[in-house]
Amino acid sequence: MRKLVLTGIRAxxxxxAPQPTPGPGEVLLRVESVGVCGSDVHYWKHxxxxxxxxxxxxxxxxxxxxxxxxxxEGVERPLVGQRVAVEPAISCGECDQxxxxxxxxxxxxxxxxxxxxxxxxxxxxxxxxxxxxxxxPEGFSPDLAMLVEPLxxxxxxxRRAEPSAGARVAVLGAGPIGCSVLLMAKTAGAHxxxxxxxxxxxxxAKALGADDAGTPEELEQAGPFDVAIECCGEQEALDQAVRxxxxxxxxxxxGIPAEDRVSFHAHEVRRxxxxxxxxxxxxxxxxxxxxxxxxxxxxxxxxxxxxxPLERAQEAFELASxxxxxxxxxxxxxx
Numbered sequence: 001m002r003k004l005v006l007t008g009i010r011a012x013x014x015x016x017a018p019q020p021t022p023g024p025g026e027v028l029l030r031v032e033s034v035g036v037c038g039s040d041v042h043y044w045k046h047x048x049x050x051x052x053x054x055x056x057x058x059x060x061x062x063x064x065x066x067x068x069x070x071x072x073e074g075v076e077r078p079l080v081g082q083r084v085a086v087e088p089a090i091s092c093g094e095c096d097q098x099x100x101x102x103x104x105x106x107x108x109x110x111x112x113x114x115x116x117x118x119x120x121x122x123x124x125x126x127x128x129x130x131x132x133x134x135x136x137p138e139g140f141s142p143d144l145a146m147l148v149e150p151l152x153x154x155x156x157x158x159r160r161a162e163p164s165a166g167a168r169v170a171v172l173g174a175g176p177i178g179c180s181v182l183l184m185a186k187t188a189g190a191h192x193x194x195x196x197x198x199x200x201x202x203x204x205a206k207a208l209g210a211d212d213a214g215t216p217e218e219l220e221q222a223g224p225f226d227v228a229i230e231c232c233g234e235q236e237a238l239d240q241a242v243r244x245x246x247x248x249x250x251x252x253x254x255g256i257p258a259e260d261r262v263s264f265h266a267h268e269v270r271r272x273x274x275x276x277x278x279x280x281x282x283x284x285x286x287x288x289x290x291x292x293x294x295x296x297x298x299x300x301x302x303x304x305x306x307x308x309p310l311e312r313a314q315e316a317f318e319l320a321s322x323x324x325x326x327x328x329x330x331x332x333x334x335x
Contacts, residue, residue, distance in 0.1 A: 001016070001017055001018070001019045001123055001124035001125050002014050002015075002016065002017075002123060002124050002310060002334075003015050003016070003017040003059055003122070003123035003124070004059060004061075004122035004123065004310060004313050005056075005057035005058060005059050006043060006044055006047075006054060006056060006057060006058050006059070006060060007056050007057050008047075008056060009044075009045070009046070009047050010044060010045060012044065012313060012314055012317070013057075014310065014311070014313075015057070017123065019124075019125050020125060020126065020127040021070075021072075021127070022070055022071055022072035022127050023072050023127070024072050024073045024074040025072060025073075025074045025075060025129055025130055025131070026071070026072045026075070026127050026128065026129055026130060027068045027070065027071045027072070027075060027079055027127070027128060027129075027130050027133055028068070028069050028070040028071070028125055028126075028127055029064075029066035029067065029068055029069070029084070029086070029125065029126050029127070029128060029133070030066050030067050030069050030124065030125055030334075030335055031064055031066045031121055031122075031123060031124060031125065031126055031334045031335065032064075032065055032066050032067060032083070032142035032333065032334060032335040033064065033065045033066075033142035033143050033145070033146040033331050033332070033333055033334075034061045034063060034064045034121055034122055034146065034331065034332045034334065035063030035064070035146050035147070035149070035150070035176070035304075035329055035330070035331055035332075036061075036063075036316050036317060036320045036329070036330040036331075036332065037061075037062065037063050037150070037176070038175065038176075038177075038233070038256065038320075039060075039062075039113075039256060040060040040061060040062075040113065040120075040317070041317060041320050041321050042256070042258060043058075043060050043113075043115070044060065044317050044321070045321055046258060048115075049256060049258070050260050051260070052114060052115045052116065053115055054115050055115060055116075058115060058119065058120075059113065059119040059120040059121075059122050059123060060113040060120040060122065061112065061113045061120035061121040061122040061332075062088035062111065062112035062113040062114075062120060062121060062149070063088070063146050063147075063149045063150060064086050064088070064112075064121040064126075064146055064149075065083065065084065065085055065086065065136075065142040065143070065144075065145030065146040065148075066083070066084065066086065066121075066126070066142070066335075067081065067082065067083045067084070067335075068080050068081065068082050068083075068084060068133065069081075069125070071130065075130045076130075077130075079130065079133065079135070082135050083135070083136050083138075083140065083142065083145060084133040084134055084135050084136060084145070085133075085134045085136055085145040085146070085148035085149070085286065085290055086112075086121075086128060086132055086133055086134070086149070087132040087133075087134065087149070087152075087286050088111055088112035088113070088121075088132070088149060089103070089104060089106075089109055089110075089111050089112075089132075089281065090109065090110040090111070090112075090118065090128075090129055090132060091103035091104075091106035091108075091109055092106055092107070092108040092109075095107040095108060101283075101284075102283060103283060103284075104280050104281050104282060104283040105280055112126075122310070122313065122332065122334075123334075124334055124335075134148070134286055134287060134290055136148075136290065136294070137294055140294070142333075142335075143301075143304045143307075143331050144293060144300070144301060146304075146331060147176075147180075147293075147300050147303060147304065147329070148286060148289055148290045148293065149286075150176045150177055150180045150329075151180045151183070151184070151289040151290075151292075151293065151298070151300060152282040152285040152286045152288075152289040153177055153180060153254065153279070153281055153282045153285075154177060154179075154180025154181040154182075154183060154184040154289075155180075155184045155282065155285040155288060155289045155292075156279065156281070156282035156283060156285045157177075157181050157184070157229055157252050157254050157279045158181060158184040158185050158188055158229075159285070160252055160277050160279060161227045161229055161250055161252040161277060162227075162250070163185060163188055163190040163226060163227045164188075164189075164190075164226075165188065165189030165190070166189060166190070166191065167189075167190045167191065167226040167227055168190070168191050168193070168224075168225045168226050168227070169185050169190040169191065169192045169193070169225060169226065169227045169228075169229065170193050170194075170195070170219060170222075170223070170225040170227070170228040170229070170241065170244055170245075171185070171192060171193070171194045171195070171205075171210075171228075171229050171231060172195055172216070172219070172228065172229070172230045172231060172232060172237040172240065172241055173195070173196060173230065173231035173232030173233075173234075173237060173255060174194050174195070174196035174198070174201035174202060174204065174205040174213070174231075174328075175196075175201065175231060175232065175328065176303055176328060176329045177231045177254055177255070178194060178196070178205075178229075178231035178232070179194075179204065179205060179208055179300070179303055179328065180300070180303075181229050181231055181254065182194055182205060182208055182209065182210055183208060183209065183298040183300060184289075184298070185229075186209050186298075187292065187297060187298065190227070191211045192209075192210050192211050192212075193210070193211065193212040193213070193214075193219060193222055193225070194210040194212070194213040195213070195214060195215060195216045195218070195219035196213075196215070196216075196232075197215065197216065198323050198326075200326030200328075201323075201326075201328060202214060202215070204302060204303075204305075204326075204328055207302060208300075208302060208303075216236075216237070216240060219240065219244060220240065220243070220244065222244070223243070223244035223245070223246065224244060224245060224246030224247075224249070225244050225245055225246060225249060226245075226246065226248075226249055226250070227245075227249060227250050227251075227252070228241035228242075228244060228245050228249065228250075228251050228252070229251075229252045229254060230251065230252070230253050230254060230255050231254045231255050232255045233255030233256045233257040233258065234255065234257070235257070235259075235262055235263070237255070238251075238253065238262055238263075238264065239264075239265065242264060242265055242268055242269055242272075242274060243268070245272060245274055246272070247271075247272045247273060248272070248273055248274075249272065249274050249275075250274070250275045250276075250277060251274055251275065251276045251277065252277045252279055253276065253277065253278050253279060254279045264276065303328050303329045304328075304329045304330075304331050305326060305327050305328045305329060305330070306319060306325070306327050306329075306330040306331070307330070307331045307332075307333055308330060308331070308332050308333070309332070309333055309334075310332055310333070310334050313332050316330040316332055317330075
């Protein structure tokens with residue numbers, strides 16, 4: 001089978017690899033659509049995120065949809081032939097965190113496309129635990145199924161930030177996660193203001209239902225806000241979020257910084273009594289996010305702006321890295 005691996009900074013190639021076989025409780029998936037995530041771009045561009053260092057060659061990719069083509073022993077339901085959305089985090093189910101209902105902070109968590117954990121999904125076939133696979137209705141497109149992963153993060157961030165109906169919510173960064181947060185915050189009845197430096201992303205945020213959208217400079221004049229959700233992993237966005245929040249506001253940090261440390265203006269945070277929430281992906285939000293798409297409560301289809309075959313993956317990563325051509329989510333199609 002074909003497998004795309006990183007071979008160095010900004011370098012990748014397609015290699016031949018043996019097709020895996022599902023073990024007990026696992027399924028074999030024919031990969032159909034893989035989204036290029038910001039974390040994938042970090043590994044491609046910098047070879048690391050924090051202390052997670054790539055050892056080459058290594059396959060990235062974790063936002064995916066595929067069809068089950070075989071299943072191992074112990075899979076309780078028949079899944080062969082079923083298209084699924086995939087939860088890329090594999091928890092142990094046994095540690096103290098899993099027992100507390102916090103599978104996303106599992107002590108032995110393994111994550112697709114994360115160095116030192118599990119190879120990514122940019123290959124023709126991949127094996128995953130059946131518990132990580134969520135069936136989608138017949139006719140549901142692979143791209144929509146792939147988007148369920150970032151949508152689940154948006155839903156979890158909004159659930160943690162808890163905006164009330166009518167609350168003023170600032171979303172800093174209109175990338176795929178920011179747009180996922182936007183869609184979910186609107187379902188909570190919030191008034192959502194989205195900012196980004198890229199004009200095409202501002203326009204897309206408006207098309208997805210933002211009540212207001214504009215540049216960071218325009219956001220600066222629009223406060224105060226009850227909730228700010230930072231989705232770009234930038235120090236300047238964290239600083240701005242603190243400035244635009246009103247007293248008693250909540251700041252949810254979703255973006256992943258390239259640096260090991262970020263900081264906050266301690267006195268401003270203290271004087272305003274701002275609550276700061278660190279968001280670790282998602283917890284128990286895949287099924288509800290999928291249901292919201294299936295039932296038409298949200299429509300994220302406009303988020304996929306570009307599509308590439310596996311042979312043009314380098315082009316997809318370059319596009320996403322440089323925010324060119326109005327890209328929001330680039331999808332790589334393998335089937």
